[in-house]
Amino acid sequence: MDSGLRDAVVLVTGASGGIGTAAARAFAAEGARVLLHGHTNTARLAELQAELPHDPIALTADLTDEAQVERLFASAVSACGRLDAVVANAGIWPPADEPIHKMSLKRWEETLRTDLTSVFLCARAYFRYLDRVRPEHAALVLVGSTAGIFGEAGHADYAAAKAGLSYGLLRTLKNEIVRLAPQGRVNAVCPGWTLTNMAKPGLQDKDGIRRVLQTRPLSKLARPEDVAQAIVFLAAHRLSAHLTGVLLPVAGGMEGRVLHKFEDVDPHAI
Numbered sequence: 001m002d003s004g005l006r007d008a009v010v011l012v013t014g015a016s017g018g019i020g021t022a023a024a025r026a027f028a029a030e031g032a033r034v035l036l037h038g039h040t041n042t043a044r045l046a047e048l049q050a051e052l053p054h055d056p057i058a059l060t061a062d063l064t065d066e067a068q069v070e071r072l073f074a075s076a077v078s079a080c081g082r083l084d085a086v087v088a089n090a091g092i093w094p095p096a097d098e099p100i101h102k103m104s105l106k107r108w109e110e111t112l113r114t115d116l117t118s119v120f121l122c123a124r125a126y127f128r129y130l131d132r133v134r135p136e137h138a139a140l141v142l143v144g145s146t147a148g149i150f151g152e153a154g155h156a157d158y159a160a161a162k163a164g165l166s167y168g169l170l171r172t173l174k175n176e177i178v179r180l181a182p183q184g185r186v187n188a189v190c191p192g193w194t195l196t197n198m199a200k201p202g203l204q205d206k207d208g209i210r211r212v213l214q215t216r217p218l219s220k221l222a223r224p225e226d227v228a229q230a231i232v233f234l235a236a237h238r239l240s241a242h243l244t245g246v247l248l249p250v251a252g253g254m255e256g257r258v259l260h261k262f263e264d265v266d267p268h269a270i
């Protein structure tokens, strides 16, 4: 199926990470020109830039810093002349289990800043660009998490940040974008456990994996490519023209309840 993304210009934040790399590859495979954003892992960005076709551009920015986000979007537009879609994917998941009565304000604020305020800054910069250019089409894809849907004990900071972007921010921006781009759309993918470096600390414990797999009918974890395909689908006007404000879980049908007996789950089936 032709996604219509040939020659589209797409910015992927966190392209130096697991899901971002897979998304960048998937967009490039559709013929898009990808703007690869990363923060500290410049080596990974350089490798990806060398690997991908269609002359990708690598850009770095700390997305918690207002001035750096403004510079990132200015550089993206000046390098490519336009910005057809943005994937707000960068984020952190502090691995330590800290119930709220033990969580420091510092951790709470750092997670909210990295996982929610950074998305506000990127969305604002993209919408300012749309306000200047007034294109017919535009697409913003947010990356939430099942933690934002079901909650995650020991990770109230992360769950609250992801819920904020997947509900209030998403549903507000889908109404605002059409004032700037009449066919503009804002959607979110919400991955469950996905096999990237972020998830590694949580995957050391085989009993922990079993408990995760008990909650999904497709008793396996996601690969970054599974999430990337959903991102491409939501970014491509030709594939998802009438979808906006949609929160798409990519989590094997995960529910907030146990579906499999502990002993029936194979921890190696990931």
Ligand SMILES: NC(=O)c1ccc[n+]([C@@H]2O[C@H](COP(=O)([O-])OP(=O)(O)OC[C@H]3O[C@@H](n4cnc5c(N)ncnc54)[C@H](OP(=O)(O)O)[C@@H]3O)[C@@H](O)[C@H]2O)c1
Binding pocket: 013, 014, 015, 016, 017, 018, 019, 020, 037, 038, 039, 040, 041, 042, 061, 062, 063, 064, 089, 090, 091, 092, 093, 114, 143, 144, 145, 146, 190, 191, 192, 193, 194, 195, 196, 197, 198, 199
């Ligand atoms: N993996 C999972 O199980 C899972 C589940 C649900 C949701 N998600 C969400 O999926 C998204 C991607 O996660 P992933 O698994 O691919 O994680 P990952 O491999 O750890 O990648 C995280 C990316 O975010 C970037 N980043 C982190 N802090 C940043 C900052 N302050 N400024 C700019 N960039 C920053 C990193 O840049 P550098 O490495 O260059 O510093 C990296 O590119 C995240 O939003 C995450 O919350 C992941």
